[in-house]
Amino acid sequence: MNMRVVVWGLIIFVMLLLVALPTVLFLSFSMLPAVVALIVDRTDEKSATFCVGGLNLCGVFPYLLSLWLQDNSLDQSLRLLTDVFVLAVIYGAAGMGWMLYLSLPPVIASFIQVMSQRRLQQLRATQKTIIEEWGEEVIHDADVGDVSAPVEMPHAPSERTQAPAPA
Amino acid sequence: MAEQPMAADDTDGDAPANAGTAVLGDRFIIDGSKPLPELDSPNAKAYLAEDRRDLSRQLFALVCIPGMPVRTRAMRLLKNLPGTGTLELVEWNTAFWPILGRRTMIIVMERPLGGRVLEQLQSGAVRLTEYDIPRRVVQPIYEGLKHLNSVGVAHRAVRPDNLFFADRERQEIVLGDCFTSPPGFDQPLVFEPLERSMANQAGRGHGSVVDDMFALGASMVVLTLGHNPIEKMKADDLLFRRTNLGSYAAICGNARVPMSLLEPLRGLLSDIPQERWGLTEVELWLNGRQQTPLQKKAAKKADTPYRFSGRDHLNIRTLAHAFNRNIPEAVKTLREETFHAWLKRAVDGGALSETLKGYVDTADFHKDNFQGSEEYLVARVVASMDPIGPMRYKGMSLCLDGFGPMLASEMIRDGNVQVLAEIINRDIYQFWVGERSVVLDSLERAQELAQIKAWLVINDPGYGVERCLYESNHGINCQSELVVDDCVIVIEDLLPALDAAANHVEGRARPMDRHITAFIAARFNEDIHPHLRALASTKESNAVVGMLSLLAFLQWKLRVQPLYGLASWVGGVLGPAINSFHSRTTRREIEREIPKLVRKGSLPELFDLVDNAEKRLEDQDGYADAVDEYIVCATEIGEIEEAGSELTDKAITTGQKTAAMISLVTTMIVVTITFIAEVL
Numbered sequence: 001m002n003m004r005v006v007v008w009g010l011i012i013f014v015m016l017l018l019v020a021l022p023t024v025l026f027l028s029f030s031m032l033p034a035v036v037a038l039i040v041d042r043t044d045e046k047s048a049t050f051c052v053g054g055l056n057l058c059g060v061f062p063y064l065l066s067l068w069l070q071d072n073s074l075d076q077s078l079r080l081l082t083d084v085f086v087l088a089v090i091y092g093a094a095g096m097g098w099m100l101y102l103s104l105p106p107v108i109a110s111f112i113q114v115m116s117q118r119r120l121q122q123l124r125a126t127q128k129t130i131i132e133e134w135g136e137e138v139i140h141d142a143d144v145g146d147v148s149a150p151v152e153m154p155h156a157p158s159e160r161t162q163a164p165a166p167a
Numbered sequence: 168m169a170e171q172p173m174a175a176d177d178t179d180g181d182a183p184a185n186a187g188t189a190v191l192g193d194r195f196i197i198d199g200s201k202p203l204p205e206l207d208s209p210n211a212k213a214y215l216a217e218d219r220r221d222l223s224r225q226l227f228a229l230v231c232i233p234g235m236p237v238r239t240r241a242m243r244l245l246k247n248l249p250g251t252g253t254l255e256l257v258e259w260n261t262a263f264w265p266i267l268g269r270r271t272m273i274i275v276m277e278r279p280l281g282g283r284v285l286e287q288l289q290s291g292a293v294r295l296t297e298y299d300i301p302r303r304v305v306q307p308i309y310e311g312l313k314h315l316n317s318v319g320v321a322h323r324a325v326r327p328d329n330l331f332f333a334d335r336e337r338q339e340i341v342l343g344d345c346f347t348s349p350p351g352f353d354q355p356l357v358f359e360p361l362e363r364s365m366a367n368q369a370g371r372g373h374g375s376v377v378d379d380m381f382a383l384g385a386s387m388v389v390l391t392l393g394h395n396p397i398e399k400m401k402a403d404d405l406l407f408r409r410t411n412l413g414s415y416a417a418i419c420g421n422a423r424v425p426m427s428l429l430e431p432l433r434g435l436l437s438d439i440p441q442e443r444w445g446l447t448e449v450e451l452w453l454n455g456r457q458q459t460p461l462q463k464k465a466a467k468k469a470d471t472p473y474r475f476s477g478r479d480h481l482n483i484r485t486l487a488h489a490f491n492r493n494i495p496e497a498v499k500t501l502r503e504e505t506f507h508a509w510l511k512r513a514v515d516g517g518a519l520s521e522t523l524k525g526y527v528d529t530a531d532f533h534k535d536n537f538q539g540s541e542e543y544l545v546a547r548v549v550a551s552m553d554p555i556g557p558m559r560y561k562g563m564s565l566c567l568d569g570f571g572p573m574l575a576s577e578m579i580r581d582g583n584v585q586v587l588a589e590i591i592n593r594d595i596y597q598f599w600v601g602e603r604s605v606v607l608d609s610l611e612r613a614q615e616l617a618q619i620k621a622w623l624v625i626n627d628p629g630y631g632v633e634r635c636l637y638e639s640n641h642g643i644n645c646q647s648e649l650v651v652d653d654c655v656i657v658i659e660d661l662l663p664a665l666d667a668a669a670n671h672v673e674g675r676a677r678p679m680d681r682h683i684t685a686f687i688a689a690r691f692n693e694d695i696h697p698h699l700r701a702l703a704s705t706k707e708s709n710a711v712v713g714m715l716s717l718l719a720f721l722q723w724k725l726r727v728q729p730l731y732g733l734a735s736w737v738g739g740v741l742g743p744a745i746n747s748f749h750s751r752t753t754r755r756e757i758e759r760e761i762p763k764l765v766r767k768g769s770l771p772e773l774f775d776l777v778d779n780a781e782k783r784l785e786d787q788d789g790y791a792d793a794v795d796e797y798i799v800c801a802t803e804i805g806e807i808e809e810a811g812s813e814l815t816d817k818a819i820t821t822g823q824k825t826a827a828m829i830s831l832v833t834t835m836i837v838v839t840i841t842f843i844a845e846v847l
Binding site: 133 | 749750751752789790793794796797798800801803804807808810814815817818819820821822823824825826827829830831833834837838841842845846
């Protein structure tokens with residue numbers, strides 16, 4: 001992160017503090033799980049951040065909306081931040097995000113594993129059917145990677161079909 | 168030199184207990200209970216024959232010894248183009264002969280009513296004076312030989328005991344049978360020209376009218392004198408005498424030959440083929456034109472003899488003949504200076520001596536290969552010593568045009584075929600080819616032998632020594648153990664014989680072996696190279712298909728009737744061909760169909776089933792697709808199995824992304840709903 005970004009970030013933060021101090025204060029504390037997730041999540045995809053942050057926002061948004069639409073003051077902001085029920089909802093939602101992030105991958109992995117096994121069975125069954133119909137030599141030719149050239153057989157003259165039918 | 172005709176079978180003049188009849192061409196009945204021993208040939212027994220359509224016809228049949236090569240070409244020509252001076256050939260074919268219990272060649276001929284000329288002479292029933300000889304003996308024989316020559320056949324069996332009186336009055340003399348053995352095979356040495364008499368019995372060659380002329384001359388001597396003046400002379404002594412004195416002097420000896428016959432006898436008994444009387448000279452003589460008698464020419468003789476193998480030799484031709492019989496001793500002799508001194512001094516052979524020394528040096532140079540062998544050296548030496556004699560190698564001697572009958576003789580009695588093969592493979596015949604431009608058409612013979620070599624060097628079915636046998640002997644029957652008793656001489660008889668053989672064949676033997684393949688290749692006038700290539704394949708399935716295709720081609724082309732036995736036999740050995748299909752379903756279908764076609768006796772249909780091009784292409788394509796599909800499956804299985812922890816990681820990452828997506832979607836829904844609920 002270069003200096004320019006930091007400077008612009010600070011300028012914007014200061015501007016926000018001047019313009020919307022209650023909102024900034026409320027979000028600063030209520031979105032802490034998302035910030036923690038951002039710090040902890042070292043992956044490129046930032047899946048944990050999106051997962052925790054998303055549900056964290058779900059918990060925050062109703063109260064943020066009430067702050068904006070009813071009493072957009074510093075007191076109201078502090079009142080919400082000190083309300084146990086509000087914090088429970090906000091952090092509970094963030095906790096749900098963590099739970100979702102931790103529990104869903106193993107389920108998906110198991111599902112994919114089952115699908116792979118099923119595919120293996122199908123492929124092996126197909127191979128067995130091929131060998132039953134075409135013989136073990138398929139395995140050899142598949143290993144060699146080349147089907148033997150067609151056998152050149154002698155042909156009785158084509159007119160043989162015109163030969164008089166045996167009595 | 169062996170001079171015994173091949174042993175005849177054990178039937179004798181009396182009617183055999185199990186005598187039966189044979190019918191030839193649905194017309195001629197040969198009665199086994201009525202033998203005619205007075206008409207026997209050395210290799211065929213004579214029986215009474217009847218023509219169903221003309222019972223007044225006087226016929227007899229010669230039943231050949233099974234296995235003896237017969238002269239089918241001559242029979243074919245003379246049946247189609249009958250002439251005077253010979254017994255008329257009425258019919259010929261193979262038929263089952265009950266006395267022998269097998270098929271054999273039977274030849275029906277016009278019956279001579281006056282008996283054998285020689286027997287009649289010796290019994291005193293007929294008397295021939297020197298004045299009778301031209302008109303009663305030479306004239307009809309001349310007519311017969313002239314006719315034979317006009318159709319391109321040499322009789323090669325002109326001898327007094329093969330001359331018959333055609334009529335009861337014993338006025339008309341005709342030539343007897345010449346079909347029941349190879350050319351010259353039954354001729355006593357005295358009736359063979361010198362160069363052919365030096366050859367083995369079976370290797371005397373097809374010859375020409377030039378050789379028949381010599382036999383005519385010798386026969387005239389016997390008929391004039393009423394006996395053979397040198398009958399009791401041993402074969403070797405006779406050859407020695409003829410070589411040293413000349414055939415005329417050796418045969419006539421001190422016998423009192425009438426002056427009027429001196430001229431033709433000297434002409435006919437000349438040992439120089441290009442000087443020998445031919446048909447023209449005989450005709451002129453018969454017409455009373457005087458010709459200058461040929462002077463008696465003895466062979467070039469040495470003043471002092473050279474002793475070799477216990478015999479004194481005055482002539483290099485006899486020495487050459489003896490060299491071939493004692494090769495180790497001959498090689499020793501060739502290295503002795505005394506021999507070369509004798510050669511130079513005694514027979515004016517300075518150049519020859521140098522040539523022979525050169526051969527010895529060449530042999531020494533090629534010690535490590537066949538050109539350095541004693542046998543090769545002696546063959547080369549003998550060819551230079553007696554260039555107009557027969558080919559001689561490893562004790563065997565045969566004329567250039569006698570290779571076929573000699574090969575047949577050796578193969579039939581399990582003799583030494585190897586020597587004959589070496590004569591061809593090692594180009595030993597070339598030593599003699601260049602010297603015979605007058606005696607024989609040497610170029611033509613060389614081409615024939617070169618063609619034989621081309622067949623001999625290929626070891627595939629349809630080639631090899633078997634092919635040479637059938638190509639050079641048109642009258643020999645197929646020697647395959649499967650059909651040897653059926654006397655199959657012409658290609659049309661092969662499939663019916665195989666059909667019959669199907670009833671007694673044992674094991675999993677196939678209806679085609681090397682002999683049958685070679686026989687077909689030699690006798691069937693169609694291009695069968697693709698079939699032979701398939702037969703030669705190392706893949707069993709290809710070989711089986713090749714066999715079936717060839718048999719099917721024969722049945723179709725020759726329009727042979729249904730062959731139930733053979734079809735069943737072939738159907739039983741088609742396993743490898745059926746297994747050449749990859750598809751098991753197709754195999755089962757073919758196996759189900761085979762019995763139906765076997766019941767039809769049709770090999771072409773069987774072939775169509777087993778080697779249907781469309782079906783085979785379909786099978787190949789299907790198989791290629793199956794292999795591709797198998798590879799795709801194997802690749803995917805490998806990928807899945809190799810994935811392992813990577814798959815788990817991927818699944819977890821996917822799960823995390825899914826969780827993030829669920830979270831974001833939920834957020835969007837909740838935010839929207841909340842916003843709508845609060846603001847609106």
